[in-house]
Amino acid sequence: MNIMNNNNIIKSTRKIKCLGNCIDTGEYYLHPITLALSKNNSTTKKYCPTEFHYDKDGPTYAKQCSKNSISNYDIIKFMALPYLNLNIEQMLEIYKIYNIETLIKWIDIKIDEKVPFQYINRIINIWIKSNYDNLVKTNNIMTDIYIKLNKHYKKQDLSSDTINKYIKNWFKNKDYNDFEFDLGKDLFNNFIFS
Numbered sequence: 001m002n003i004m005n006n007n008n009i010i011k012s013t014r015k016i017k018c019l020g021n022c023i024d025t026g027e028y029y030l031h032p033i034t035l036a037l038s039k040n041n042s043t044t045k046k047y048c049p050t051e052f053h054y055d056k057d058g059p060t061y062a063k064q065c066s067k068n069s070i071s072n073y074d075i076i077k078f079m080a081l082p083y084l085n086l087n088i089e090q091m092l093e094i095y096k097i098y099n100i101e102t103l104i105k106w107i108d109i110k111i112d113e114k115v116p117f118q119y120i121n122r123i124i125n126i127w128i129k130s131n132y133d134n135l136v137k138t139n140n141i142m143t144d145i146y147i148k149l150n151k152h153y154k155k156q157d158l159s160s161d162t163i164n165k166y167i168k169n170w171f172k173n174k175d176y177n178d179f180e181f182d183l184g185k186d187l188f189n190n191f192i193f194s
Contacts, residue, residue: 017177018048021068117153121184
């Protein structure tokens with residue numbers, strides 16, 4: 001995906017994440033998606049299981065790794081839930097969301113239709129994933145969106161400054177590859193339970 005910004009082209013790259021721990025050379029492992037028994041055939045490198053992707057050697061379900069970065073709990077959750085891998089850009093295309101303007105228009109329509117907050121929030125999280133690299137740098141627009149959602153759904157006593165500070169902090173501490181990636185849930189639950 002290319003985004004034009006001040007006549008510069010910003011290219012986002014797909015980040016392939018480990019879905020399990022690093023596997024030593026010659027060891028077998030159960031792949032969390034295919035549930036097939038696989039082996040690290042490398043004689044010198046550790047590999048971890050991943051979703052299907054192409055690398056320089058062709059199609060694969062693994063990538064080289066150097067340290068374990070996923071908890072056993074996340075592996076169990078990943079294996080327990082049905083695996084569905086949809087391209088986020090294709091999902092946004094289904095909803096005709098191409099940029100921030102079409103996202104805001106879509107949100108306004110869904111609020112008028114009185115669809116549940118969870119539905120709107122799920123699509124916003126997909127849009128955030130699609131635009132993550134840019135939003136880490138500039139995320140002020142998310143404040144306006146969540147002020148609107150708070151007004152119509154959550155009705156919590158939150159100032160725009162409070163929401164803005166929380167969102168800026170969320171982007172500083174949230175990793176694109178986190179298993180739990182839900183700005184709306186994190187934002188509103190933080191203030192319910194604090």
